[in-house]
Amino acid sequence: MAKLSLCLAQLDFTVGAIHNNTALILKTLREQGEQHDIIVFPELAITGYPPEDLLFRDDLHQAVDNAVEQISAAASDCVVIVGHPQAVGGELFNAMSVLHRGECLLRYFKQRLPNYGVFDEQRYFIPGHQSQVFEWQGVRIGLQICEDLWHPQPLQQLLDDDIDLVLSINASPYELNKHEQRLGVLKQRVAEAGKPILYLNNCGAQDELVFDGHSLVLDAKGELVAELPHCEMTTATVTYEDKRISCAGFEAHAEQNDLAHVYDALVLAVRDYVTKNGFSGVALGLSGGIDSALTLAIASDALGADKVHAVMMPFRYTSDMSLEDAEKQADTLGVRYDVVPIEPMFNEFMTQLGPLFGQNETDTTEENLQSRCRGVLLMALSNKTGSLVLATGNKSEMAVGYATLYGDMCGGFAPIKDIPKLLVYQLAEFRNSRGDCIPQRVIDRPPSAELAPDQVDSDSLPDYGDLDRILALYVERDWSVTDIIAAGFAEEDVRRVIRLVDLNEYKRRQSATGPKVTPRNFGKDRRYPITSHYRHELQRQGQ
Template identity: 80%
Template sequence: MTALTVCLAQLDFTVGAIHENTSKILATIREQSAEHDIIVFPELAITGYPPEDLLLRDDMQQAVDNAVEQISAAASETVVIVGHPHAIGEQRFNSLSVLHRGECLHRYHKQRLPNYGVFDEQRYFIPGHESVVFEWRGQRIGLLICEDLWHPDPLAKLAQEHIDWVLSINASPYQMDKHEQRLGVLRQRVAESGKPIVYLNNCGGQDELIFDGHSLVLNGQGELVAELGHCEPSHATLTIEGDIISASAMAHHASESSLAEVYDALVLSVRDYVNKNGFKGVVLGLSGGIDSALTLAIATDALGADRVRAVMMPFRYTSQMSRDDAAEQANTLGVHYDVVPIEPMFNAFMQQLQPLFGDAGVDTTEENLQSRCRGVLLMALSNKLHSLVLTTGNKSEMAVGYATLYGDMCGGFAPLKDVPKLLVFELAKLRNQRSACIPPRVIERPPSAELAPDQVDEDSLPPYGDLDRILALYVEQDWSALEIINAGFAEEDVKRVLRLVDLNEYKRRQAAVGPKVTPRNFGKDRRYPITSHYRYEIERQNASEK
């Protein structure tokens, strides 16, 4: 049996950029052909993943077909395996093609189409039903695409074809502990089949999804031979002879902690969202609090200090500590920093509104007006500087509506949208371990929106330790109020939190997009109606049974 050298191209592709993606593929072929027998690219590499309703356009499919022809013609000295949509009449498949010297040697159609969580492939594709084995220089390679590996049957059928190893191309989105999940699934498939698996993943940010790369290679004993970098586009070389696999030095990668992986995923998501959407940089409100401090660190790591602008917008309730801490962090990171007091704007609004408000007392209206003054300033800077406003709210706040529409929710991307409050603190500590940039007392002091005298978040919310656990059970695991109460949480807290979650769906529908890192985010993962009485009916029923 002849040894094969295989190049794994764990690259960052842009959705809809057919020409750009094809150029990247062609450049890789030129650079890697001389040293490799096979070059492999991820699932739907030509279109980027997920292309969503772009797939319904005939002109895009024609562009994809032209790209496949170009790639096939370029694969003169090597075999190229690449993922792309393929149409046969009115039928559309999620496919991969094995290309060489202007010909398509094999074409495989994905058999298992995910239709849960963030996936809706059944809207666009129909499943394939046939196994495909690619034989090259004496080695028989079984071909699969992503979800196929999460089910036993596709590989079980391949194993009956006397394959030597399995190649799976993937666009598997990141979430916390996803690496361990993938590794567990792959080891299960190896145990069932006895075959080595080469698992190539996509790498890059796409709206609310993060593709973390972290491609894996397992031998026939289920041992990890190689893993590529987390959130790092890269190439790696494998030498394969039967079930003996060796990897180039660049393919070996020591996994970081789960916490570090979350932080690096957020950095990748900001970098790709800003760059792929053509913004010159970002601007954000820096309050002296923990959320904006972490957002500023992520943005600076993603884009560099010269593309980040932070604005402190103090009001009469803004403490000197907050002003000092914001200035210190901005100076440490070297970003452009401005201080713009909002008191004159607030007073002007109140003067105009006073005849309308009459004798109505002070309430949250005045608090929200402060936030909306800040939103106006940030959006004006965004327009003038052609920069994207980053919102700084976290998942805990977005869940219970602890955010102001057209105020602190103003912006185009929300890096912490799926990051619970306690995780915000852990990520801030992690970032300071790399290099100190967040003043310690920002992490240590009780969180406050500083919209009223001596205000702290826990005046109106349960302690974040309880809040985050209640939210995880309700939002991510679909537990009922009764189940959560029986788990040991105070009945009053549970009912209040669940009511706030349900009431504030209308706010989340108007919130900026943000990257998914938890098992279920507020976005494609969780599609609840705004108008819904489901929980109220359950509560009435439970009350009547008591």
């Protein structure tokens, strides 16, 4: 009777850290090797994912080859299956190697190379064309890498080889509803093949991508046997015996909390970006508004209160409510909190700029200058302390340019850059469900930049409910102006919002990176030209 014990290593690997990634693999091998027949690591684990143009470097491939040899030599008690790039005769493949006692027993090359959204694999890799089956202790394992499973053909090739189960290693980035998408695809593949699937995903953040783990095990009937935790590193034992598959301690959950998934992904993104890039901590401007309040909560949860510095920078238009709520949240979280008024420096700027401005009337220039005073303060603090400034703008604001270059856009990382405004409020309520953190007044009050007397966002923007829906249709789904208007939105709002989106591409190109959460973010997902007359031509045609 065939029996096999596999360890799924859902771990966090760092791009380019070949030595450290290899050390993590070897550590796991020492801890788990005697207890398992096979240990499995994710796609491109040795280099981290995605290595991007590091793959053009010959010295990287030499380091990868050395790492593969080192892992293979250490794999004496069990087999190691690991992902890495593999150069062969001037061509480069996304590979999966089966290593044991100093030998490579088998090597599989990924057949389907994604080249859409955030993926550029065809820029680097050559597709493989041959399926591979690894047999160990009487169990025949069909090998797949990530995108292979999203297409039926690679698995159909494996079925001709009489496999017992499918093993897929992955680096699948998180976005809203991604768990349901993956599960749906896996159920479809099981329905086609009638074989269990072990789906191991990477867990960690890399720039704007978050790999959420959430690895899955399905039986031959398509039932979810086990799922590993979301955004947490772990190892799990999967047992295959007499055509039955089990995974103790990681039972499947029928209900998924989407807000928890989003929030935990943002926490992981901040933690990995700050720690992997060697910053001592973070600083941010705490305004008393909803965006900075949510950002502060995320930062504190990610790094601990001792590594977070909140700075309130009031001006004459800052309300007492904002001052009180900012201080209350900082005290609740236990972060360092300082108040630095910006009026003296603003006045000095205006004194020096007065002769240049002449008789020009007050306009948004003075509002932007307030924001830029705050940006200067935060960046100086970053330089002096080695902390990373977190920008606090959300996706709705970034879409329409409701942010000041070199002001509130200052920062090295933008945790909620891909979070629409309404989702910001939902996440704030969710975070409070884990323990009071954000003052309820911050959630309840009308949003305002407080750059002018009695200012609220609705003075210059449509209602956020309409704004977010228009942006989702235009930015994420590529709907035309006429189609969005036909969906029931006011023509004036639609044309104004889309004009603002197109005009402010130049701002977004200069903004800090931030984690992708929606189906299409402002980053790798959406690559629009800055200089473009496409919208002008459509307007002339009445569209």
